[in-house]
Amino acid sequence: MLQPQQPITGNGPSASRGLGLNVHPGMHPLNPVHPAGLEGIENGHDNRRDIKDILQQIMTITDQSLDEAQAKKHALNCHRMKPALFSVLCEIKEKTGLSMRNAQEEEPPDPQLVRLDNMLLAEGVAGPEKGGGAAAAVSAATSSGGMSPDSSLGHSDYKSKLSQIRNIYHTELEKYEQACSEFTTHVMNLLREQSRTRPVSPREIERMVAIIHRKFSSIQSQLKQSTCEAVMILRSRFLDARRKRRNFSKQATEGLNEYFYSHLSNPYPSEEAKEELAKQCSITMSQVSNWFGNKRIRYKRNIGKFQEEANLYAMKTALGATQSEESPHTPNSTGSGSFSLSGSADCFLGVPPVNGEQPPYHMGAQDAQSRFSERLYSTRESRTNGNWQEQNTPPSATSPGSDHSDNSD
DNA sequence: GTTGATGATTCCTG
DNA sequence: CAGGAATCATCAAC
Structure with a gap:
C-alpha cells in the first residue's frame, strides 16, 4: 500500500519536522554502505561533498521555520541525488533489519x-x-x-x-x-x-x-x-439481601409456622416438603431452610415463649383435622384459610407423649401420619430427629391451662 | 431513638 | 452438605 518512491506531492507541516533520518545507524554520510546507489556518478570527491551538503541540510531542517523548511524540503526532494540516497537508505534498512525488529511480538490476550x-x-x-x-x-x-x-x-x-x-x-x-x-x-x-x-x-x-x-x-x-x-x-x-431484608408475608409465615408446629416432633422438612412450602409461600427453598433453621434454634432456646404460638397452631390444625374428618371431601383443609399443605394432616400426631402422656389429639389417623411423615422426611431428618425429640420436649400444645413448660433460659 | 422480631450469613461440626 | 449456633442487619412497633 505504500509507494516509497512516489513523487512528492504532500507538503504538510508534519513532513517537514521529524524526518527521522538522524537516527539511522548506517547513515554515515562519508561511508555509504552500498556504492550501487551512486551508480553513474563519476567524480567521487564531488559526490561526497554533495551528500555531505544534503545531509547537513537534512540535519538542520528542524531548526528552520516552517516555510523555510518546506522550501528546503522541496529543494531536497527535487535534488538529483535524492533517488540515489533513498535507494541507499532502503538498502541499509534492509540489511540492518531495523524495520523488522520486534516485529514478531505477538502478545497473548491479557x-x-x-x-x-x-x-x-x-x-x-x-x-x-x-x-x-x-x-x-x-x-x-x-x-x-x-x-x-x-x-x-x-x-x-x-x-x-x-x-x-x-x-x-x-x-x-x-x-x-x-x-x-x-x-x-x-x-x-x-x-x-x-x-x-x-x-x-x-x-x-x-x-x-x-x-x-x-x-x-x-x-x-x-x-x-x-x-x-x-x-x-x-x-x-x-442486591445485598441483608440490607434489603423484607419480612415474609403473613400468609407465608403462617404456612411455615403451621408446618413447623404440626411437625414439632421432627421439624425438618424434606427437600420435597421444602419445595412445596417454598412454592406455597412464594419464597425460595433456601429461604425455607433459613426459616426452619432460625425457627428451630429460637424455639429450642426459648420454648416457653413459643408456647402460645404452638397452642394457637395446634388449635388451628386440630380444627382443620376435625373438619376434614367431618367432611372427607376436603381432606387437606387445615383451618388456615387459603394455605394448606399436604403434609399437615399429621397435626401433632408426631409429637411424642410428654412423660408418657397420650398425645392430646388422636384422630385415629396414625397411618396417614406415618405415610405423610415417610414421604416428607428425608433420611437426613431421621438422623437429626432423634436429637430434636430428646432435647426439645414440645409443650402441651393444646392445653394452655396445664402449662408446665420449663421456660428454658 | 430504642427495642424486639426476624431473615440472612458465617463458622463450625458430624 | 445439612444443620446448629452465633451474629449481623434490617424491619416495625412504640
Missing part, C-alpha cells in the same frame, strides 16, 4: 482483560442490551435465595443504575475507539508522508498501529476495571 470482559458480559454491561443483562443478574441474585419477591422495587432501581453504568461505559468505549481510530489514521498519514523521504515498510506501519492499539487497549482495560468496580458496588448496595 488474562486480566479477558476476566474483565467476561465479568462485564455476565453483569450485562457489555454484550446484548436486553435479556441477559440486569434482569439476569437480578434473577440470579434472587434465585440464590437472596431476596423475597416483594423486594422487586429495589430491582427496578438496580436496573436503572446498571443501565446508567452501561450507558456511560459504552459512551466512553466509543470515545476511546474513536480516538484510537483517529490517532491511528493520523499516525498512518504521518508515516506515509515520511515514507517519501525515508523508507517506511508496510510492516513498520502495521507495527506502529499495533503499538497504538495496545496503548489504547490499556486505557480501555482501565475503563473496564472502573466499570466492574462500579457494578460491584451497585450489586452490594442493591
Whole structure:
C-alpha cells in the first residue's frame, strides 16, 4: 500500500519536522554502505561533498521555520541525488533489519482483560442490551435465595443504575475507539508522508498501529476495571439481601409456622416438603431452610415463649383435622384459610407423649401420619430427629391451662 | 431513638 | 452438605 518512491506531492507541516533520518545507524554520510546507489556518478570527491551538503541540510531542517523548511524540503526532494540516497537508505534498512525488529511480538490476550470482559458480559454491561443483562443478574441474585419477591422495587432501581453504568461505559468505549481510530489514521498519514523521504515498510506501519492499539487497549482495560468496580458496588448496595431484608408475608409465615408446629416432633422438612412450602409461600427453598433453621434454634432456646404460638397452631390444625374428618371431601383443609399443605394432616400426631402422656389429639389417623411423615422426611431428618425429640420436649400444645413448660433460659 | 422480631450469613461440626 | 449456633442487619412497633 505504500509507494516509497512516489513523487512528492504532500507538503504538510508534519513532513517537514521529524524526518527521522538522524537516527539511522548506517547513515554515515562519508561511508555509504552500498556504492550501487551512486551508480553513474563519476567524480567521487564531488559526490561526497554533495551528500555531505544534503545531509547537513537534512540535519538542520528542524531548526528552520516552517516555510523555510518546506522550501528546503522541496529543494531536497527535487535534488538529483535524492533517488540515489533513498535507494541507499532502503538498502541499509534492509540489511540492518531495523524495520523488522520486534516485529514478531505477538502478545497473548491479557488474562486480566479477558476476566474483565467476561465479568462485564455476565453483569450485562457489555454484550446484548436486553435479556441477559440486569434482569439476569437480578434473577440470579434472587434465585440464590437472596431476596423475597416483594423486594422487586429495589430491582427496578438496580436496573436503572446498571443501565446508567452501561450507558456511560459504552459512551466512553466509543470515545476511546474513536480516538484510537483517529490517532491511528493520523499516525498512518504521518508515516506515509515520511515514507517519501525515508523508507517506511508496510510492516513498520502495521507495527506502529499495533503499538497504538495496545496503548489504547490499556486505557480501555482501565475503563473496564472502573466499570466492574462500579457494578460491584451497585450489586452490594442493591442486591445485598441483608440490607434489603423484607419480612415474609403473613400468609407465608403462617404456612411455615403451621408446618413447623404440626411437625414439632421432627421439624425438618424434606427437600420435597421444602419445595412445596417454598412454592406455597412464594419464597425460595433456601429461604425455607433459613426459616426452619432460625425457627428451630429460637424455639429450642426459648420454648416457653413459643408456647402460645404452638397452642394457637395446634388449635388451628386440630380444627382443620376435625373438619376434614367431618367432611372427607376436603381432606387437606387445615383451618388456615387459603394455605394448606399436604403434609399437615399429621397435626401433632408426631409429637411424642410428654412423660408418657397420650398425645392430646388422636384422630385415629396414625397411618396417614406415618405415610405423610415417610414421604416428607428425608433420611437426613431421621438422623437429626432423634436429637430434636430428646432435647426439645414440645409443650402441651393444646392445653394452655396445664402449662408446665420449663421456660428454658 | 430504642427495642424486639426476624431473615440472612458465617463458622463450625458430624 | 445439612444443620446448629452465633451474629449481623434490617424491619416495625412504640
